[in-house]
Amino acid sequence: MPAMVEYIQTDSFFHRLNPITKILWTFAVLIISFLFNSPIPILVILLSNLLIALASGIIKQVLPMMKALFIFSFILILCQIFFVDEGKTLFYAIPYFNIGKVTDAGLNMSLVMSFRMVATVSTIPILMMTTPMTDMVVVLVEKLKIPFKYAFMFITALRFIPTLMGEIEQIMQAQMSRGYNSDTRNPFKKMVIVIPLAIPLLVSSIKKTEKMAISMEARGFASGPRSYFRKIVMGKADYAALVLLLTAILSPALL
Amino acid sequence: MIQIKGLSFLYNDSKEPALNNINLQIGEGEFVGIVGPTGAGKSTLALCLNGVIPHFLHGEFYGEVKVDGKDTVENDCARIAYSVGSVFQDPEAQIVSTRVEDEIAFGLENLNIPRIEIAARIKxxxxxxxxxxxxxxxxxxxxGGQKQRVAIASAIALRPKILVLDEPTSELDPKGSLDIFNTLQKLNKEYSITIVVIEQKIQLLTEYCSRLVVMEKGSVLLDGPTRNVLANQEILQKIGVNSSPVTRLAYMLKKEGLYQGEFPINVEEAYLVVSKVLSEKRR
Structure with missing residues (x-):
């Protein structure tokens, strides 16, 4: 089972951008999504995310995530749409009894919230899938001055996802071969079932962490000032992208 | 290259010492195999060589360990890393990066080696x-075999004079294990790196190592050229170190009084032994 957000190697325009540009892009999407208060412009941003994913060759991985986000946002809509009283009443969820009033203001607000959520959250996996972790760390430490230990913690956590997935698979097979039934659709039962998997996983990952710490120690980890093999520079494409982002942020003010 | 004098080590929260008065001298360019049953202190010894003991894992440390002239107590792990490269058992747990290149650069970056130099060292x-x-x-x-070779590459990127490997093939298939030992042989012969390898697969050790050290209960039981150590079959079998089939065959022939001579270390040599015995019988 592949990890949710793993770097996917292709040679695309977006892959080649400086990680900083891409981080700024995620912030720009966030800012623009909050500047607008009607669903259409936010939908446009959402589509632009999809377009970037398509151009980067990661659309196959991004679409299922978008779908999951939409399901989640639909639940959020259901939680609040009936509680908006302002605006014209459009229809009722249960017409004959006039229960579940939906107004235009309510619908507008819900759509804005939902698109906003999907647009802003979906930038993160796109960023992760198009940026090698080591490059990310280099900019985080060298440009954004985040202490190396924290940046390292972050990438190792990501690096361990596939390893732990493999481990879970192994533990699950071991438990199943001894007659343990882990096959159920009931989410509450599933939670109880996961416990016998979680304990061996916890034990083995702590052991793995210790081994990794020893191996790092033997290679002089955190022994003093550190150098970086990768060098990341801003290219022409990065400056062009930054200008584009800036205009996009300023455009709602001009409109 | 490696000098160990009266080394004893007791882990915290442990009553039995993991190492008990170890004395060992390993010269430059040697290819030494360490065997012994589980709990013999082999891994602890390896951790003493790269300075992880006493700097990272703590306990009661007696005696003296010197690698490449550096005392492991006075020098920290990073400084010892310039002299001793380490490779461990679990290929998964010792790889920290997601790209091979970055993995090899990891140690070099930690020691603040300039970018251009790193590129050359990776190559x-x-x-x-x-x-x-x-x-x-x-x-x-x-x-798995490729991962272990990346781990070896990452260790030798620091240009150590000594390479210490703790069961590098335990999670590998026969092909992967052979790849590792061929790589080690190349490093030993062509670049004269001193190699100390802990290994359960005795067949590999007998074929590749010039010297064997047998450990039991924290002490060195046997130490010497591979063939001489293999001659002590009674002791090896008593402590549960299995010898390779060719060695056992020669041992059985010796016990029957059919063969006197050196112990074979591979199938070709065993073939010569057996044909010699058979031709004598025929006469």
Whole structure:
């Protein structure tokens, strides 16, 4: 089972951008999504995310995530749409009894919230899938001055996802071969079932962490000032992208 | 190259010492195999060589360990890392990066080696381990044997004079294990790196190592050239160190009084022994 957000190697325009540009892009999407208060412009941003994913060759991985986000946002809509009283009443969820009033203001607000959520959250996996972790760390430490230990913690956590997935698979097979039934659709039962998997996983990952710490120690980890093999520079494409982002942020003010 | 004098070590929260008065001298360019049953203190000894004991894992430490002239108590792990490269058992747990190149750069970056120098060292250590074609691979794509060779490349990128490996093939298939030992042989012969390898697969050790050290209960039980150590079959079998089938065959022939001579270390030599015995019988 592949990890949710793993770097996917292709040679695309977006892959080649400086990680900083891409981080700024995620912030720009966030800012623009909050500047607008009607669903259409936010939908446009959402589509632009999809377009970037398509151009980067990661659309196959991004679409299922978008779908999951939409399901989640639909639940959020259901939680609040009936509680908006302002605006014209459009229809009722249960017409004959006039229960579940939906107004235009309510619908507008819900759509804005939902698109906003999907647009802003979906930038993160796109960023992760198009940026090698080591490059990310280099900019985080060298440009954004985040202490190396924290940046390292972050990438190792990501690096361990596939390893732990493999481990879970192994533990699950071991438990199943001894007659343990882990096959159920009931989410509450599933939670109880996961416990016998979680304990061996916890034990083995702590052991793995210790081994990794020893191996790092033997290679002089955190022994003093550190150098970086990768060098990341801003290219022409990065400056062009930054200008584009800036205009996009300023455009709602001009409109 | 390695001098161990009266080394004893007791882990915290433990009553039995893991190492008990070890004395060992290993010269430059030697290829030494360490065997012994589980709990003999082999891994602890390896951790004493790279300074992880006493700097990272703590306990009661007696005696003296000197690697490449450096005392492991006075020098920290990073300084010892320039002299001793380490490779461990679990290929998964010792790889920290997602790209092969970055994994090899890891130690160099930690020691603040300039960027241009790092690029040259990566190329060099990939060539030395014969995995130049893996340079742009993602570490998750690699097989166990490839991962271990990346780990070796990462260790020798610091240009150590000594390479210490703790059961590097225990999670590998026969092909992967052979690849590792061929790589080690190349590093030993062509670059005269001193190699100390802990290994359960005795067949590999007998074929590749010039010297064997047998440990039991924290002490060195036997130490000497491979063939001489293998001659002590009674002791080896008593402590549960299995010898390779060819050695056992020669031992049985000796016990029957059919063969006197050196112990064979591979199938070719065993063939010569057996044909000699058979031809004598025929006469």
């Amino acid at each position: 060099e250590s990939l060539e030395m381990t014969g995995i130049s074609d893996l340079r742009d691979y993602s570490t998750t794509q690699l097989s």
